[in-house]
Amino acid sequence: xxxxxxxxxxxxxxxxxxxxxxxxxxxxxxxxxxxxxxxxxxxxxxxxxxxxxxxxxxxxxxxxxxxxxxxxxxxxxxxxxxxxxxxxxxxxxxxxxxxxxxxxxxxxxxxxxxxxxxxxxxxxxxxxxxxxxxxxxxxxxxxxxxxxxxxxxxxxxxxxxxxxxxxxxxxxxxxxxxxxxxxxxxxxxxxxxxxxxxxxxxxxxxxxxxxxxxxxxxxxxxxxxxxxxxxxxxxxxxxxxxxxxxxxxxxxxxxxxxxxxxxxxxxxxxxxxxxxxxxxxxxxxxxxxxxxxxxxxxxxxxxxxxxxxxxxxxxxxxxxxxxxxxxxxxxxxxxxxxxxxxxxxxxxxxxxxxxxxxxxxxxxxxxxxxxxxxxxxxxxxxxxxxxxxxxxxxxxxxxxxxxxxxxxxxxxxxxxxxxxxxxxxxxxxxxxxxxxxxxxxxxxxxxxxxxxxxxxxxxxxxxxxxxxxxxxxxxxxxxxxxxxxxxxxxxxxxxxxxxxxxxxxxxxxxxxxxxxxxxx
Amino acid sequence: xxxxxxxxxxxxxxxxxxxxxxxxxxxxxxxxxxxxxxxxxxxxxxxxxxxxxxxxxxxxxxxxxxxxxxxxxxxxxxxxxxxxxxxxxxxxxxxxxxxxxxxxxxxxxxxxxxxxxxxxxxxxxxxxxxxxxxxxxxxxxxxxxxxxxxxxxxxxxxxxxxxxxxxxxxxxxxxxxxxxxxxxxxxxxxxxxxxxxxxxxxxxxxxxxxxxxxxxxxxxxxxxxxxxxxxxxxxxxxxxxxxxxxxxxxxxxxxxxx
Numbered sequence: 001x002x003x004x005x006x007x008x009x010x011x012x013x014x015x016x017x018x019x020x021x022x023x024x025x026x027x028x029x030x031x032x033x034x035x036x037x038x039x040x041x042x043x044x045x046x047x048x049x050x051x052x053x054x055x056x057x058x059x060x061x062x063x064x065x066x067x068x069x070x071x072x073x074x075x076x077x078x079x080x081x082x083x084x085x086x087x088x089x090x091x092x093x094x095x096x097x098x099x100x101x102x103x104x105x106x107x108x109x110x111x112x113x114x115x116x117x118x119x120x121x122x123x124x125x126x127x128x129x130x131x132x133x134x135x136x137x138x139x140x141x142x143x144x145x146x147x148x149x150x151x152x153x154x155x156x157x158x159x160x161x162x163x164x165x166x167x168x169x170x171x172x173x174x175x176x177x178x179x180x181x182x183x184x185x186x187x188x189x190x191x192x193x194x195x196x197x198x199x200x201x202x203x204x205x206x207x208x209x210x211x212x213x214x215x216x217x218x219x220x221x222x223x224x225x226x227x228x229x230x231x232x233x234x235x236x237x238x239x240x241x242x243x244x245x246x247x248x249x250x251x252x253x254x255x256x257x258x259x260x261x262x263x264x265x266x267x268x269x270x271x272x273x274x275x276x277x278x279x280x281x282x283x284x285x286x287x288x289x290x291x292x293x294x295x296x297x298x299x300x301x302x303x304x305x306x307x308x309x310x311x312x313x314x315x316x317x318x319x320x321x322x323x324x325x326x327x328x329x330x331x332x333x334x335x336x337x338x339x340x341x342x343x344x345x346x347x348x349x350x351x352x353x354x355x356x357x358x359x360x361x362x363x364x365x366x367x368x369x370x371x372x373x374x375x376x377x378x379x380x381x382x383x384x385x386x387x388x389x390x391x392x393x394x395x396x397x398x399x400x401x402x403x404x405x406x407x408x409x410x411x412x413x414x415x416x417x418x419x420x421x422x423x424x425x426x427x428x429x430x431x432x433x434x435x436x437x438x439x440x441x442x443x444x445x446x447x448x449x450x451x452x453x454x455x456x457x458x459x460x461x462x463x464x465x466x467x468x469x470x471x472x473x474x475x476x477x478x479x480x481x482x483x484x485x486x487x488x489x490x491x492x493x494x495x496x497x498x499x500x501x502x503x504x505x506x507x508x509x510x511x512x513x514x515x516x517x518x519x520x
Numbered sequence: 521x522x523x524x525x526x527x528x529x530x531x532x533x534x535x536x537x538x539x540x541x542x543x544x545x546x547x548x549x550x551x552x553x554x555x556x557x558x559x560x561x562x563x564x565x566x567x568x569x570x571x572x573x574x575x576x577x578x579x580x581x582x583x584x585x586x587x588x589x590x591x592x593x594x595x596x597x598x599x600x601x602x603x604x605x606x607x608x609x610x611x612x613x614x615x616x617x618x619x620x621x622x623x624x625x626x627x628x629x630x631x632x633x634x635x636x637x638x639x640x641x642x643x644x645x646x647x648x649x650x651x652x653x654x655x656x657x658x659x660x661x662x663x664x665x666x667x668x669x670x671x672x673x674x675x676x677x678x679x680x681x682x683x684x685x686x687x688x689x690x691x692x693x694x695x696x697x698x699x700x701x702x703x704x705x706x707x708x709x710x711x712x713x714x715x716x717x718x719x720x721x722x723x724x725x726x727x728x729x730x731x732x733x734x735x736x737x738x739x740x741x742x743x744x745x746x747x748x749x750x751x752x753x754x755x756x757x758x759x760x761x762x763x764x765x766x767x768x769x770x771x772x773x774x775x776x777x778x
Contacts, residue, residue, distance in 0.1 A: 150611050157676075158599030
């Protein structure tokens with residue numbers, strides 16, 4: 001009996017996966033879900049085998065884009081991190097750019113990139129952008145969190161910041177950097193697929209997905225989703241392998257929650273601080289402007305910030321443009337907020353329950369990890385198959401993209417609560433649920449906000465993909481339509497507005513997180 | 521090279537800002553450490569002894585008074601690599617071998633410094649780590665790591681050696697063993713040395729004189745000269761004269777409460 005138990009315990013993850021596959025097979029065989037929308041895994045594999053001639057060029061294109069974007073994005077991210085740590089002022093000035101890059105829903109800027117860049121550059125750029133943030137933040141943490149004694153030692157021998165960087169920081173940051181690369185690798189695949197899908201390229205899994213969407217062929221869509229997940233998972237595994245060769249201590253899979261962004265910069269004076277904040281705010285727009293000026297593109301196609309303002313407020317058609325934008329926002333925002341709240345809520349309940357009954361965590365982690373690796377674009381058509389093309393699918397996508405990352409963040413946060421804290425309240429006679437209320441809930445609150453901060457861009461991306469692909473409503477649809485109508489002004493406007501929405505909601509979550517942590 | 525420079529503190533005063541209000545940690549502390557002397561600074565936590573050491577290093581500013589090493593400000597001396605430093609934490613870089621960690625100050629100071637590099641094997645054997653030249657810090661015990669730190673502090677052949685509780689994290693037996701070895705190593709170069717410590721035995725055994733700091737802000741409570749010849753045998757720990765001196769230091773420390 002106990003031997004069987006031990007066996008089950010040791011292989012809990014494998015068992016969970018096996019059970020899922022078996023249930024899936026049964027559900028598919030007997031067409032239990034949405035009359036055949038969920039084909040059996042065996043059917044999916046058979047279909048993939050039949051389609052294999054199609055797969056290779058598409059897979060090769062996606063892997064190539066992801067790889068080049070991964071390399072380019074990481075080089076930039078590493079150099080930026082070194083710059084930010086060596087001269088902290090540059091970090092503060094770049095804060096606006098960094099937040100924008102983190103928060104931008106990639107799908108929103110694909111059409112803009114296609115307008116502004118030639119050939120495969122839009123795809124490479126998007127893959128690189130997807131990689132930049134996780135690597136940059138991990139590297140900054142690695143460079144910053146060095147043994148202060150080592151730094152003091154450098155100073156004592158007359159070494160300045162340059163010597164500290166050269167002898168201590170660079171080498172010390174290696175484990176953190178490799179951790180960042182692991183997160184970045186599947187991101188590059190997602191970025192590549194999103195870009196293919198929005199840029200009308202000839203090859204790539206994104207293109208294949210888009211082409212297969214119209215046919216009533218669930219097995220093929222699932223096959224593409226599986227292939228995309230496998231590539232992303234493989235990218236993760238390769239990065240993890242490289243990491244474990246350098247640092248023997250392998251770490252748990254984490255979402256780079258990072259620290260709460262520093263609340264107040266150390267400024268010399270109020271005016272100095274305001275000046276830095278203004279530059280940080282203006283810099284993204286200045287870069288946008290500067291790049292377009294350098295590119296020499298026609299102002300009709302490539303809108304500067306001023307061009308967007310012009311489009312939205314000056315000409316006679318402005319009122320119409322404003323109305324379309326506002327009604328799209330009115331469709332997108334409520335669904336996004338509801339879906340995000342539901343996803344975060346479920347994650348919160350489950351994580352807190354898991355803190356009391358750890359078995360739940362063990363059973364759910366594998367599913368959480370698989371869905372995290374599964375590229376969002378690949379997930380969307382599958383959910384469309386199940387939920388149809390109404391509002392339900394948008395909510396389902398938003399919940400599913402926010403739930404699992406939030407759950408992982410919260411579960412990790414709660415696992416950091418010292419076990420002694422639980423034991424202490426129990427020792428005074430508190431029941432399990434009472435301990436939960438007194439220890440787990442307050443402990444998890446800051447993590448909930450951290451999870452919200454991470455969930456914002458994903459939620460908006462999920463909603464926009466659903467709108468673009470399935471529902472024909474909201475910002476995503478407006479963007480897709482404007483592409484068709486060659487309405488350049490609207491393409492740039494939607495890109496700008498969706499980035500702004502994401503950044504504002506992100507900042508809101510940061511503000512709440514600060515309030516929650518300030519009291520402790 | 522027997523200690524070319526002395527360290528002179530003159531009327532040092534220092535305040536820290538604690539939550540916006542000033543807290544005086546040192547009040548007009550004067551101290552003269554002649555060339556080649558070994559001074560132990562002892563006192564309760566928070567009396568400013570570590571701050572005084574950082575001032576001697578030039579890593580901490582003063583509000584009043586001055587410190588001179590051989591007549592120069594400490595910054596200049598430090599940046600030439602003429603001060604050796606050892607902290608309570610050995611602060612070894614985990615990715616560097618024993619030899620490479622000992623060589624670290626030379627790398628930071630720049631220049632090839634061939635004759636100082638040539639001395640590294642000798643220093644490693646001096647601290648009893650022959651055969652461990654290529655070992656990484658993770659493969660060493662706590663005491664061995666601290667020996668690496670001592671070797672590192674001597675690699676520039678410094679005129680001045682500043683140590684802040686270098687054996688504070690070691691157990692009593694290991695600590696006494698390290699004290700004996702430090703004396704042996706010290707006698708080879710006799711740099712002008714200041715040792716900050718909590719241990720009365722350690723201070724009396726190693727130093728030419730023990731300076732007791734106390735009070736808040738910290739002032740010099742008293743100075744006890746240690747007349748024993750070197751090398752001092754370990755049997756000295758059982759000598760009644762040794763105990764009279766430790767009692768004297770203890771009395772100066774104990775008077776702090778009143």
